[in-house]
């Protein structure tokens with residue numbers, strides 16, 4: 001790690017969005033969204049369908065550029081220094097993106113190569129991650145032979161290969177059964193503690209957001225809440241995060257926990 005990186009880690013959040021806006025034609029998908037994630041912090045980005053979560057993730061991962069505002073990953077501006085910014089984040093997208101024909105190990109090695117990691121670094125790292133996430137016995141199997149939960153787990157390992165400081169999870173539990181969903185959440189929470197990762201976990205499921213240290217509620221492109229779940233419940237005068245979320249967003253039915 002360079003001196004600059006070390007200084008950035010000590011002084012800046014791992015992710016900082018400042019007044020980010022994005023419009024599709026007449027739809028204002030994001031309207032001056034500001035948020036930050038600190039090292040070692042798990043933040044839930046909770047929003048109903050159409051809130052703007054995927055749009056925000058597209059901006060955070062450099063797929064699109066914001067109309068205005070800025071995104072910084074450990075101080076590296078996504079517009080001015082995209083390679084530096086992207087090298088510091090790992091992402092698991094909503095859509096499954098595992099090559100089903102490659103073996104788990106080959107898939108991970110391919111991604112390590114894409115990150116420019118020398119084999120001497122990546123090979124032991126991959127073996128350690130496979131062991132750490134209970135995937136060692138599956139390493140030789142092609143992706144198609146894995147369960148949905150294990151495929152997602154491989155995608156998580158893939159996102160961690162280059163040792164990012166920020167992990168972005170874009171509704172990564174969609175399509176998983178309740179057990180696999182809970183396991184993925186536990187794995188991410190553990191990776192966060194072990195590696196001091198900042199995590200932004202996008203979801204429309206309130207029970208997942210309850211595990212985060214901080215909850216950001218996004219609705220129709222606006223941040224309606226940024227703080228602890230308990231404080232949101234107190235503000236809305238209801239005992240549960242689900243009740244508070246429904247009250248805040250006007251009773252979106254899709255906020256129901258799965």
Ligand SMILES: Nc1ncnc2c1ncn2[C@@H]1O[C@H](COP(=O)(O)OP(=O)(O)OP(=O)(O)O)[C@@H](O)[C@H]1O
Pocket residue numbers: 024025027028029047048049050051052053054055056204
């Ligand atoms: N490519 C696009 N063209 C036009 N409108 C879009 C496009 N992508 C998203 N939108 C609109 O922008 C708004 C935000 O959508 P986005 O997909 O970011 O929300 P989301 O919170 O990720 O929802 P979901 O949980 O359903 O994925 C919605 O009104 C959506 O219809």
